[in-house]
Amino acid sequence: MTKTADIPEGEVEAFEIGDCNIALYHLDDGDFFATDNICTHALAYLSDGFLEGSTIECPLHGGCFDVKTGEGLCAPVTEALVTYPVRITDDETLEVALPI
Numbered sequence: 065m066t067k068t069a070d071i072p073e074g075e076v077e078a079f080e081i082g083d084c085n086i087a088l089y090h091l092d093d094g095d096f097f098a099t100d101n102i103c104t105h106a107l108a109y110l111s112d113g114f115l116e117g118s119t120i121e122c123p124l125h126g127g128c129f130d131v132k133t134g135e136g137l138c139a140p141v142t143e144a145l146v147t148y149p150v151r152i153t154d155d156e157t158l159e160v161a162l163p164i
């Protein structure tokens with residue numbers, strides 16, 4: 065995948081892997097998290113939204129999710145995001161564990 069240095073802290077990047085559209089977040093505290101990139105409310109890419117702390121705000125209707133847990137934090141979101149484990153290899157490559 066990509067290297068840790070490719071995503072600045074406080075940023076989110078989109079990746080398409082097979083049929084999966086993934087949002088990969090680099091939080092201000094240095095941790096990385098991954099979720100589905102498509103909002104659970106309607107068709108919007110969370111990677112186009114606004115990341116503050118561990119909260120991503122959807123660019124379409126302003127719904128918010130905790131990227132660490134996928135939990136929906138405010139209306140109009142009623143359904144959590146799917147989250148995926150992220151690991152960093154010895155050479156600083158980011159790997160996301162997707163369902164087979």
Ligand code: FES
Pocket residue numbers: 103104105106107108122123124125126127128140141
């Ligand atoms: S599409 Fe994300 S909150 Fe509506």
